Structures are given as C-alpha cells and as structure tokens.
Amino acid sequence: MVDFIPKLSPSNLLTRKIELGVTGLARAGKTVFITALLHDLLRAETTAAKSPLRGFGPFDEGRLVGAVLRHDANATVPEFPYGQTLRALTGETPSWPQPTEGISRIRVELRYRRGRGLRAVAAGRGLGSGESLLTLDIIDYPGEWLVDLPMLEQDFETWSQAMLDQARLGPRAELSRDWLSFVTQRAPDTAHDEEYAAEAARLYTEYLRACAERGLRFLQPGRFLTPGSLRGAAVLRFCPLPGAQAGAKPGRGSLHEAFRAKYRDYQDKVVRDFYRRHFTALDRQIVLIDALRALDAGPTVFEDMSQALAAILGNFRHGRSGPLSWLTGRRGIDKVLFAATKADHVIRGDRLHLENLTRRMLHVVDESNRIKTSAEIQVAAIAAIRCTEDMRRSDTGREILFGRRPGDTEEQAFDPGAVPLDFPPRWDAFRYRFWDFQPRNDPAWRHGGFPAIKLAEALDFLIGEDMT
Ligand SMILES: Nc1nc2c(ncn2[C@@H]2O[C@H](COP(=O)(O)OP(=O)(O)OP(=O)(O)O)[C@@H](O)[C@H]2O)c(=O)[nH]1
Ligand SMILES: [Mg+2]
Structure with a gap:
C-alpha cells in the first residue's frame, strides 16, 4: 500500500518551509536583495540599537533566535554564491555583483520563539516546545530568463x-x-x-x-x-x-x-x-521593480518594462492556500510584495511618491486584477543596501542625497530631482536623474548588516505571520 499521508510529529508540525520567489527583470536588484537579506538575518543581533531588521516583527519582539544557512549535499542546482557576493560587497573596495549568469538556490533556517497570539497557540504552542523553525528557500537566476x-x-x-x-x-x-x-x-x-x-x-x-x-x-x-x-x-x-x-x-x-x-x-x-523546477512551488513572491532607472530612460523603456512584467506575472500561480493545501499539494503564492527597488536613489520625501507610482503601475501590470483578487498584495519602495544618506541643503532647505558614484573618490551631494506624481508619468513635466551609487566601505556593514530602507517591513509582510 502506498503511504501517502505525511507522518505527523511535533517536530515537523513546528517546521514551516516557505519558497520565496524573488522576481525581477535584469538588473532589478535580485542578487543584491537576496545577499542583503541573508546577511542581515545571519547577523541579526536583537540587542543592537540599530539593525536593518528593525520593523520585522519576530526581531522587534526579541523572538528571532538566529539564522543558519543550510547546505544541501544532494543538491542538483548550484548553491547561491552568498559568500562570494558578500565579500565583494563588503571588501576594501566594495563592488556590486556581476549580472547573474545561471541558476542557484539557497536555504536559510530561521529559529524563533513563538509569540503569545492565538495563531501561536494554533501553531502548536500547547506542544510545549519553546522554539520553532522556518525554512526559507530562495533561488536566483538571470532576469533575462x-x-x-x-x-x-x-x-x-x-x-x-x-x-x-x-x-x-x-x-x-x-x-x-x-x-x-x-x-x-x-x-x-x-x-x-x-x-x-x-x-x-x-x-x-x-x-x-x-x-x-x-x-x-x-x-x-x-x-x-x-x-x-x-x-x-x-x-x-x-x-x-x-x-x-x-x-x-x-x-x-x-x-x-x-x-x-x-x-x-x-x-x-x-x-x-x-519554470517547472523553480517556479511552481512558490509560496510568497517579491516582485522587484527598477522603476527609477526606467523613469530616467524615458517612456519607451518604462512602457517596455511594464509590459514585460505584465506578460511574466500571468504565468505564476497565485492563490490563497486552503487549510489542507499541504496535504493536497495544491499550493499557490498567497502574498505578493511589489517593491520598487533602489529607493535610496531618491530623496526622503519622494519615497512615498515612488511607492504610489508603483501602486499605480500595478493597474497596468495586473490589468485583469487576477493577482489582486487571488493573493494578498502590498506595495513598497525599498533599498536592500542603502548607499546614500539624506541631507538638506543649508541655503534652500531642499532635501538632497549624499553618496559616491562609481569612479568618484569621495562622497558628494546630489539632487536627483523629483519622482513624478502622475501615472502614466507626464514625461515633459518632471525632472529625475538616475546615478549609480557605490556601496560604502564600512566595517559596521560587515558586522551588523547593511543599512536598508523598508527591507524589514518587506520581510515582515512576507513571512512575519508565519513566525507568530
Ligand atoms: N543603491 C542601490 N543600488 C542597488 C540596490 N540593489 C541593486 N542596486 C543596483 O542595481 C544593480 C543590479 O543589481 P543586481 O542585484 O545585480 O540585479 P539582478 O536583478 O540580480 O540582475 P541580473 O542578475 O542581471 O538579473 C546593482 O549593481 C546596483 O548598482 C540597492 O538596494 N541600492
Ligand atoms: Mg543577479
């Protein structure tokens, strides 16, 4: 007789496995996002005054015990080059990763203590075990594919x-x-x-x-x-x-x-x-959108990006999982975060505008409302690695950014101009300029994680509830 009923034991009841789909076109920021997320989780220090994870519920509540990378000895897919990418980003002369050329996979295990909410009781708090595990699987691949x-x-x-x-x-x-x-x-x-x-x-x-x-x-x-x-x-x-x-x-x-x-x-x-091997079992999805570079490049690039995203997203299986979905195997992506990346490229006051622009872009990307009606959706403007600082000009009081471009020896002040308020943007009526910024050589980044914008909130939306 075929034994098709999964064996129940307190240990596997308390371990959740989540496949996180990091979706984004070429150069959108997937590899940087994955590296920063892993680094911040592995370096999580609950008592630190400043942490990029501030805003991630289990961390704020002091319940995140620690994260460990799990290496799969039987893997048939290369492991995500976390160490190599991190070394490049935190070296003497920090550098961004090269464009990704193949597929890779990584698993991180998050050990945490359950909270006191109803959900925690339902998740088996009565079983008496103090700690739980959440396994997060992530793949990286070239955006072109x-x-x-x-x-x-x-x-x-x-x-x-x-x-x-x-x-x-x-x-x-x-x-x-x-x-x-x-x-x-x-x-x-x-x-x-x-x-x-x-x-x-x-x-x-x-x-x-x-x-x-x-x-x-x-x-x-x-x-x-x-x-x-x-x-x-x-x-x-x-x-x-x-x-x-x-x-x-x-x-x-x-x-x-x-x-x-x-x-x-x-x-x-x-x-x-x-597609079959890497995209059919996703539980959560973060769609990274490089809206800023597209804005800088003009209407043709902007529309091309929206159309590409719309065509791609139609292929993912969205839908809330039923209570027995882990038994039937019929799962879908039940939470999608649409995130405009590189939010450190715009002044503080413009980050909300960037978020609004992304929200309105959703009308184009999810024109039939299919995703909106089958999954929980949130929109954010994030930076996985914040390379600029917010400042004000002393003469005009206008907000500016302070950062270093590739090739520059020193950090300088920049005024990138404003993100458009209209959607579709009125191309003749706004002025925004995209520059590349370099990561800093800062030991604190190496030891305490990368400074970020809304990365913790993004993570909280994606997996926070699974860790209550
Ligand atoms: N300032 C800043 N720049 C970023 C951030 N994330 C990505 N970038 C920039 O975007 C570029 C592309 O990021 P990647 O993570 O390599 O993009 P990708 O989606 O993996 O691209 P492919 O591998 O080509 O599909 C980087 O080289 C950086 O210049 C961020 O959080 N802040
Ligand atoms: Mg990449």
Whole structure:
C-alpha cells in the first residue's frame, strides 16, 4: 500500500518551509536583495540599537533566535554564491555583483520563539516546545530568463509575428535593421541551412543586445542574451521568421520547419523545465521593480518594462492556500510584495511618491486584477543596501542625497530631482536623474548588516505571520 499521508510529529508540525520567489527583470536588484537579506538575518543581533531588521516583527519582539544557512549535499542546482557576493560587497573596495549568469538556490533556517497570539497557540504552542523553525528557500537566476515565460503559451508563428511587430516599433526599428534585412532575404519555405540559421541567430542576438543596452527588457528568447550552459547549443540557432504563416504547414526540410522545431525544443526543454523546477512551488513572491532607472530612460523603456512584467506575472500561480493545501499539494503564492527597488536613489520625501507610482503601475501590470483578487498584495519602495544618506541643503532647505558614484573618490551631494506624481508619468513635466551609487566601505556593514530602507517591513509582510 502506498503511504501517502505525511507522518505527523511535533517536530515537523513546528517546521514551516516557505519558497520565496524573488522576481525581477535584469538588473532589478535580485542578487543584491537576496545577499542583503541573508546577511542581515545571519547577523541579526536583537540587542543592537540599530539593525536593518528593525520593523520585522519576530526581531522587534526579541523572538528571532538566529539564522543558519543550510547546505544541501544532494543538491542538483548550484548553491547561491552568498559568500562570494558578500565579500565583494563588503571588501576594501566594495563592488556590486556581476549580472547573474545561471541558476542557484539557497536555504536559510530561521529559529524563533513563538509569540503569545492565538495563531501561536494554533501553531502548536500547547506542544510545549519553546522554539520553532522556518525554512526559507530562495533561488536566483538571470532576469533575462524570466522574460521567456510568456513564450510557453505561444506557438512559433504567433511568437514570430509578435517579435517582428515589436522589432519595427520605436527605437527598436533602427536596432533591428541588420537582422531584419538578413532574414527577409529568404522565404520561410527555402531549404533549411544550419549556417544560415546560425547567422540569423547571431544578428538577432546582436539586436537584442543593443536593445538591452538601451534599457529595454522585453527581449526574447532570454537565453540568447544569457545562454548559461547553453552557450553554442544548436537549440539557440533560430529566430523570428518573417512570412511564417500561422496555420500553414511548413514544407519538409524548410527553414520554417526547422525554426519551428527549435522553438518547440526551446519551449519544452529550456523554458518549461526552468519554470517547472523553480517556479511552481512558490509560496510568497517579491516582485522587484527598477522603476527609477526606467523613469530616467524615458517612456519607451518604462512602457517596455511594464509590459514585460505584465506578460511574466500571468504565468505564476497565485492563490490563497486552503487549510489542507499541504496535504493536497495544491499550493499557490498567497502574498505578493511589489517593491520598487533602489529607493535610496531618491530623496526622503519622494519615497512615498515612488511607492504610489508603483501602486499605480500595478493597474497596468495586473490589468485583469487576477493577482489582486487571488493573493494578498502590498506595495513598497525599498533599498536592500542603502548607499546614500539624506541631507538638506543649508541655503534652500531642499532635501538632497549624499553618496559616491562609481569612479568618484569621495562622497558628494546630489539632487536627483523629483519622482513624478502622475501615472502614466507626464514625461515633459518632471525632472529625475538616475546615478549609480557605490556601496560604502564600512566595517559596521560587515558586522551588523547593511543599512536598508523598508527591507524589514518587506520581510515582515512576507513571512512575519508565519513566525507568530
Ligand atoms: N543603491 C542601490 N543600488 C542597488 C540596490 N540593489 C541593486 N542596486 C543596483 O542595481 C544593480 C543590479 O543589481 P543586481 O542585484 O545585480 O540585479 P539582478 O536583478 O540580480 O540582475 P541580473 O542578475 O542581471 O538579473 C546593482 O549593481 C546596483 O548598482 C540597492 O538596494 N541600492
Ligand atoms: Mg543577479
């Protein structure tokens, strides 16, 4: 007989496992967020006067006993390079992590004492054990790969047409010229030739790369930009094909047939596999949005980012879990935090405006209200690592920021201008300027965690209730 009922024991009743999905386009701040979160948890010191965790319920109440990283000896996925990223961020000359090139996973175990609320009693306080465990699983991956999720629902011809339409719009028209003139030379029913396919894919990749340099993010297929272990693989030798008619049966041995077959392999073996293995068991989600850089880049980049996020988020399984969901295995993401990142890039008075802008962006990103009606949602403006300080100009009293840009030897005062109040932003009516800021070389960061903006509140929303 198959034993399908999980064994109940006080120990597994008191251990909760949560998969946290850190979702964000390329350069949104995923790796920095994960590293900062882990560092702050591992360095948590309840008696410290200043801590980035101030605002996280279990910490404020003195119930967080400690956090430990758990290394899985049987893991089939590389471990998140926490030590390496942390060393870079807290070294003599602190540096930001490189763009992520592959998938990695990490598990942190939080040991805590339960509170006195009703929930604590329900969670088994009566069992007499003083401490509980919460296991948090997090994965990191290149933001480019996320943008592939919408491809799962499109056949080759529909996708191809959508990419061609996109390539002819706005600044993309100029950037796609070489690739387009190459692929329009041959009709889709021409005999397939792998060398031609390789050149078409190379030109298409160059076009995608030029778009990425301009800040555009709705770029598919993501592995063309960040191939990871697929570098040089034949499955990446295709691209959208002008004239590939929907519904038409491609001729045997034609370009159309070959590109369609590669697209299907890409969908199945690359995207679906990635999605199944890492995104189907998520319990909580934080969507990191780099709204500030997009604002700085202008309306095309801003709209492209919103559209990419909208298309991606449709693929996640949101929904409140029922009381027996741990038995049935039917779980969903029941809490989503939409977080504008890098809030240390704007003056204090503008952080609420940034939050409001993000809230209003949700109307575009979750147009059908699907997420809003199936999960608990919160919006915040956060900085996982705060690199600037808030100051006021002595002459005008205006708020400014104090920080160091890459290449600068010293910290200086900056006035980044204001975040727009309207949504969609009135592009001619606001002035905001994005600069990159460097992390500080400060021993306190190494020992006590990173200074942050609203990181603790974000964590409290995501897992605070699970630790009552
Ligand atoms: N000031 C400040 N900058 C940040 C913060 N988080 C991220 N950044 C900046 O954003 C850049 C990208 O952050 P990452 O964490 O590498 O972004 P990512 O989402 O992992 O990007 P990919 O790996 O390319 O998908 C960093 O190099 C920093 O310049 C923050 O909290 N404060
Ligand atoms: Mg990264």
